[in-house]
Amino acid sequence: MIKRDPFKIFLAVQGALFLRELSMRFSSGRMGIFWTFFEPFFQIFIFILIKLFLFASDDSTFDFAVFLALNFTAFNMFKNIVIKSTASFQANKALFVYKQVKPIDTLIARTMVEVFITGIIIVIFIVLGFYFNFDMTIKDLSMVTLGFIWLIVFAFAFGILAAVLHVFSDSVGKLIGFFMTALMFASAIFYTIEILPLELQVWLMYNPVAHFIEMIHGHYFYALTDSLVSYNYMVIWTMSMLYISLWLYSKLEKRIVSS
């Protein structure tokens, strides 16, 4: 057999896994595609209703629907990368008989699929936004993009950790589920940290995801700022997550392959 260049092998594996994950995502029942793209609209609809009923008038200086769309897109991407990663080793066990498929390859492929789906959702939002004349002006596109890319890296690191732990205990999957629901309420998705009482702000800013979301919408809207975001805090979280999860993974890779 002709020896292949390691990087070419990696690309071939990624290509194969990506197409496979994508086709599985969209063939999971007839409603597979529908829910993937309908979920964010449903979330936005619910929270707009809540805001209208609870606070009666919309007095914000930015478009609340655009605000929700932006935050939910970012948070759902984070949530889906982590959740899909968690079950990835179990789901792809059969593939480890091919020695070029390393467990982490399946995590990279799943992350890429989620990023791809997020891309499609963003395009749908932009098209609808133009069609219905929403105000979608962006203050700083490059910082918003950086926020998204950074969040992908953070979610990937988080996903590795969850996936490795899940090999040893099935309860990790359940815990991640609860954890994500809690995070949705604690991550500045349908409010800005600024409007909250000071005691609450202090607590919520321990949550790294809140920093990411604040960073993204702080740079998107002219009416908002990133004054509460600590970029140092985000760097520390990302670096230590990457370090811990990759270290654990490298220690346990062989056990995961042959388990």
Add this chain to the structure above:
Amino acid sequence: MIELRNVSKFFKTNQEKKYILKDVSLKIPSNKNIGILGRNGTGKSTIMRMLGQIEFPNRGNIISTKSFSWPLALSGGFIGNMTARANVKFVCRLYGKSKQEIQEIIEFVKDFSELDDYFDMPIKTYSSGMRSRLSFGLSLSFDFDYLLIDETLSVGDERFKKKSKEALMKKIETCNVLLVSHDMNTLKEICDSGIVVHNGNISYFDDINDGIAEYMAINRQ
């Protein structure tokens, strides 16, 4: 050449470590078709999986510059809710095949495995015989230095067994096999040399007949 350097492999049971290999060093020469013999539960399949680099020794190294196929066993390697066609495509992509090569391999596998309409049905609907026909056909389409075969030759009806044996004989003109089997006739027919696994040690026999004799002697104990 395949070289084992101080290889130890064990599994933990509740009471003790159960050794499959205990500090084994061994050189297996190239260009031989090798049969792996041993009683049930001695670790033949584990040794094969270690050679295929999907299972790893607890200590020591297994060194070889040769390429090994995935272990062809009765189960595994396929995704249940994908069709045979999608699975074949997927494996081809893993090995970096071009579009045209993929098309050729699909035609070959479809023809060889005799799955007909089932070729476009999810694999979870297959019987184990159908599965291994597919798996065997697919492995014949790649050029490895060694094919790892774990007792899959004994599936299917007489006609298919004959067909797959003929295909394998043709294939081993250009590559070698590592074969786990309990069927002495198959081993004699296909293999040149043998490895006998027993009590945490393995011994290499240049002539398969010597290997079989040793295995018989162990069985009489």
